[in-house]
Amino acid sequence: MKRLTINEEILLLTIWRLRDKAYGVSIRDKVLETTGSDVGLGSLYNHLEQLVKKGYVFSVRGEPTAVRGGKRKVYYRITDLGLNALNEARHLHQKLWNDVPELNVGQGEMS
Amino acid sequence: MSTLMKPKMAIRYVRLLSKYQAGYNAEGDLLEIYESIQNKEGSTKANRWLFKQGMDMLPHYLVFQFRGLIDNFRNTLKMMHRNFKRQPGYNFINITGLAFGLASCIFILLFVLHETSYDKYHEHADHVYRVGLEVGTGSGSIKYAMNVPPASSVLKDRYPQVATAARVFYWYSTRVVKKNDQIFTENGFTFADSDIFKILTYHFIEGNPETALEEPGSLILPKRLVDKYFPDESALGKILLIDDRDMRITGVIEDAVQNTHLPFDIFVSMKDLRNPPWLEDWTWPGMYTYVKLMPNVDAAGLSLQIENLADPFIKGNPRAEGKTYTFSLQSIKDIYLNSDFTYEVNTGNPSILWIFTAIGLFILAIACFNYINLTTAQSANRAREVGLRKTMGASRRLLIGQFLGESLLMTMAASGCALSIVIFGLGYFSDLTGIHDALSLLLRYDMIMIFLGFIFGIGIISGIYPALLLSSYKPATIVKGKSLRGFKGILLRRVLVILQFSITIILLIGTFIIRRQVNFMKQKNPGLVTENRLILPVRGQAPMAENFESIKAAFLTHPSIKSATVSGSVPGQGMGSLRTSLLGDDDAMALMTFYSFVDADFISSYEIEVLAGRGFNMSVITDASEACLINESAVRAFGWTSPHDAIGRRLRTGLNDLEKQIIGVVGDYHYRSLHYQIEPLVLEIEPTIFGNITLVLSPDYSEDTIHFIEQTWKDLFPGRPLEHYFLSDSIQQLYVLDSNRLDLFNIFTMLGILISGMGLLGLASFMAVQRTKEIGIRKVMGATSHGIILLLAKDYLKWICISNVIAWPLVYWAAKQWLTTFAYRAPIRIDIFFLASIMTLLLASLAVVFHTTRAAMVNPTDSLKYE
Numbered sequence: 009m010k011r012l013t014i015n016e017e018i019l020l021l022t023i024w025r026l027r028d029k030a031y032g033v034s035i036r037d038k039v040l041e042t043t044g045s046d047v048g049l050g051s052l053y054n055h056l057e058q059l060v061k062k063g064y065v066f067s068v069r070g071e072p073t074a075v076r077g078g079k080r081k082v083y084y085r086i087t088d089l090g091l092n093a094l095n096e097a098r099h100l101h102q103k104l105w106n107d108v109p110e111l112n113v114g115q116g117e118m119s
Numbered sequence: 120m121s122t123l124m125k126p127k128m129a130i131r132y133v134r135l136l137s138k139y140q141a142g143y144n145a146e147g148d149l150l151e152i153y154e155s156i157q158n159k160e161g162s163t164k165a166n167r168w169l170f171k172q173g174m175d176m177l178p179h180y181l182v183f184q185f186r187g188l189i190d191n192f193r194n195t196l197k198m199m200h201r202n203f204k205r206q207p208g209y210n211f212i213n214i215t216g217l218a219f220g221l222a223s224c225i226f227i228l229l230f231v232l233h234e235t236s237y238d239k240y241h242e243h244a245d246h247v248y249r250v251g252l253e254v255g256t257g258s259g260s261i262k263y264a265m266n267v268p269p270a271s272s273v274l275k276d277r278y279p280q281v282a283t284a285a286r287v288f289y290w291y292s293t294r295v296v297k298k299n300d301q302i303f304t305e306n307g308f309t310f311a312d313s314d315i316f317k318i319l320t321y322h323f324i325e326g327n328p329e330t331a332l333e334e335p336g337s338l339i340l341p342k343r344l345v346d347k348y349f350p351d352e353s354a355l356g357k358i359l360l361i362d363d364r365d366m367r368i369t370g371v372i373e374d375a376v377q378n379t380h381l382p383f384d385i386f387v388s389m390k391d392l393r394n395p396p397w398l399e400d401w402t403w404p405g406m407y408t409y410v411k412l413m414p415n416v417d418a419a420g421l422s423l424q425i426e427n428l429a430d431p432f433i434k435g436n437p438r439a440e441g442k443t444y445t446f447s448l449q450s451i452k453d454i455y456l457n458s459d460f461t462y463e464v465n466t467g468n469p470s471i472l473w474i475f476t477a478i479g480l481f482i483l484a485i486a487c488f489n490y491i492n493l494t495t496a497q498s499a500n501r502a503r504e505v506g507l508r509k510t511m512g513a514s515r516r517l518l519i520g521q522f523l524g525e526s527l528l529m530t531m532a533a534s535g536c537a538l539s540i541v542i543f544g545l546g547y548f549s550d551l552t553g554i555h556d557a558l559s560l561l562l563r564y565d566m567i568m569i570f571l572g573f574i575f576g577i578g579i580i581s582g583i584y585p586a587l588l589l590s591s592y593k594p595a596t597i598v599k600g601k602s603l604r605g606f607k608g609i610l611l612r613r614v615l616v617i618l619q620f621s622i623t624i625i626l627l628i629g630t631f632i633i634r635r636q637v638n639f640m641k642q643k644n645p646g647l648v649t650e651n652r653l654i655l656p657v658r659g660q661a662p663m664a665e666n667f668e669s670i671k672a673a674f675l676t677h678p679s680i681k682s683a684t685v686s687g688s689v690p691g692q693g694m695g696s697l698r699t700s701l702l703g704d705d706d707a708m709a710l711m712t713f714y715s716f717v718d719a720d721f722i723s724s725y726e727i728e729v730l731a732g733r734g735f736n737m738s739v740i741t742d743a744s745e746a747c748l749i750n751e752s753a754v755r756a757f758g759w760t761s762p763h764d765a766i767g768r769r770l771r772t773g774l775n776d777l778e779k780q781i782i783g784v785v786g787d788y789h790y791r792s793l794h795y796q797i798e799p800l801v802l803e804i805e806p807t808i809f810g811n812i813t814l815v816l817s818p819d820y821s822e823d824t825i826h827f828i829e830q831t832w833k834d835l836f837p838g839r840p841l842e843h844y845f846l847s848d849s850i851q852q853l854y855v856l857d858s859n860r861l862d863l864f865n866i867f868t869m870l871g872i873l874i875s876g877m878g879l880l881g882l883a884s885f886m887a888v889q890r891t892k893e894i895g896i897r898k899v900m901g902a903t904s905h906g907i908i909l910l911l912a913k914d915y916l917k918w919i920c921i922s923n924v925i926a927w928p929l930v931y932w933a934a935k936q937w938l939t940t941f942a943y944r945a946p947i948r949i950d951i952f953f954l955a956s957i958m959t960l961l962l963a964s965l966a967v968v969f970h971t972t973r974a975a976m977v978n979p980t981d982s983l984k985y986e
Contacts, residue, residue: 031148032145032147032148033148033151033152036148036152048171048172048175048176049137049140049145049148049149049152049172049175049176050137050140050172050174050175050176050177050178050179051175053140053145053176053179054179069144079144079145079146079147079150080144080147081144081147081148082144
């Protein structure tokens, strides 16, 4: 299984966290809240499509509401594959960061 | 919260760009966020955010569309493939028809490009002009392409607008060239002023164009001759013996190109003329005079200024009495196609150009019409397909795009075929038209672009009507099974068919007319007998001057040789014209006339009619030195009413300024090709010019006779190779160009008919199928098969009549235009018009009968089954 990129990881986690409320706007808000950087809807959708293609995520069409000008919401739910990928990512992070203390600037070696 | 579109109109594009995102629902997300930002930070910030989002989505949009196009393309291909499989016949006809049409166009384009490129290659072509001379007398005027020799220096010295002026003198053009022991004769020697190379562009391989002709005895040779005489060595500075005179090669140039009005490539210096008196004669137009103007000079203005250039010099000149001399400038680029001057060397025919262009367009039109016809005819077949696809959700735009795409693809396939046809036929084409640099004409960047654009255009034009038509079908009506074709469809098809017929008829008639003209020229009475005349050219300085009589006698010993004569040139050969003056008190005048230098037996050997007086007679000693003959046209030119009036008058003849008395008048005979009017001719006995022996052979001559001739020749001219040819053959050569044109026309006509026929076949087949129902009903009502065939054929008859009405006047007018280039014309008679229409009728009938027979034979029950 290919390793997740950090963006994918962020997205997948966000989607997982939002459970069945993950759609364009909510994902974007959550990511903004978590990472602090805004994500353009365009690139967001691109990434989401990628995730769908890779099988980590699937999309569900919601009901059209009057609120959003009649357009549906498209919800994204994580798949088992996606869950697996997240687990692997966590393992990797744990292995990498296991016994790493707080890194101070100035301890790096300039060679 | 009201959520209807708050963003301004200008932000609608975001809507567009986001359309394909998130399952067509991205807009909803955008709206949500937009509102939240609007509430929190205000409209402007919100708009800005929206704008940025749009930009963000742009790449995706583009990629999406692009992918769409590719899919579209793939689909179109698939559809086309299926279409082909279903109706291979129609499509094959379509493509080949179009291919031939395009190929014809390409060929014609080649021709036109070539003809219009004459003389454009000169470096200074925009500033180079030839000075023409119009000599007016009381009874009319003649425009000479040549000019009086002294004009050149006057132009250069007295008119500051003229940068350089130079002359070209085509005279004494055939000479004997001796290198070591080899003897050859070469044609094309031309005198020229040294400055000519500043005006006209000739590529010098060796030598300096500025100085090459400065010295007398200089010689400039083309590459082909240098390769012949000095293979593998530099020729510059070498000596050749030309007519027993040493000449030094001062320049080597590229061979004469084809697209120039002056196809000369052997030059000698004007100084070799050694200042004869006529070099300063202001009344004798004998040399081509060219000028190069300074930049930014108004040529038209200068042309007016020089009109009376000669007046101060002619004053008091008796030979100029009663005449006006008007000078004018003619752009060198115009000469080939547009010159109406006499004594041109190489002229083209602009009407041929127009005619061929018209033909090309015609043929293309036929091919396009065919395409449209056949495609719309198939519309019924594809109606079901269209209905189905529409029900599945295809938009009209999509269908139009697809049909257009089909048509474009077909056009491209057709042009591929066309190119291969062109490549195949290029060899034949070059032979027919004499154009050998075809590839270089075509493989130009601008030509290729034009070609591609052209194909594209044709694809669209031919395809747009069918595309619109087909895509307009409503699924409901199709499923119901009604036959659809608006009235517009029928009308268009009829119009197209009529036009096709017209074009075919025009082409046919044109071919007939041309053929008749060519035959006419071949058969016209030339005024002399050309059969069995064997010509033996004797090159070089004539040893014949003294002993031509004994030479003749030697040949006459053979029984099969009935008569022999010697002359300067033989009928059909080129000749120069010289000034002839009529001497007298009241009616003295001077003319340019042609000359034939002959012996006493010439008239009788060629059986030329003597209209008044007598021919030359050997026993009259003075005939050689004091007598001359003139032809009928000369009689008229000098203003006499009857040939008898000419007898006894005295002329001063041009060659040596001798006074001679007219002792006889001969009937006009064609001493040049029938392209030219018979002009005044003077015959003199001038042995120093004799260069050809004519032997009149009796019809029963044999191998044995030829042996005898060879043997006699060897005895008379030891060391010289014998050349011989029949006069009738050389005269045929004169008309080669015309028969080539005829062949070309034939080919195009056949192409046109082919394409027409194909289209007709397809159309008739379709229409028969369409009317199956009608035919079925008629049969049930009691019509016979014959009756039905006649019925259907009647329509075609009507159309052909209309086509005739259109075609006849057009052809007539065009033919008249073309025939003006001939001095002697075959009359245009009505019979060929009828012949052409009957042929077209036959063609059409064949197609119609074939298909209607099939349709008419069908059992009514089968055809009405579907009701």
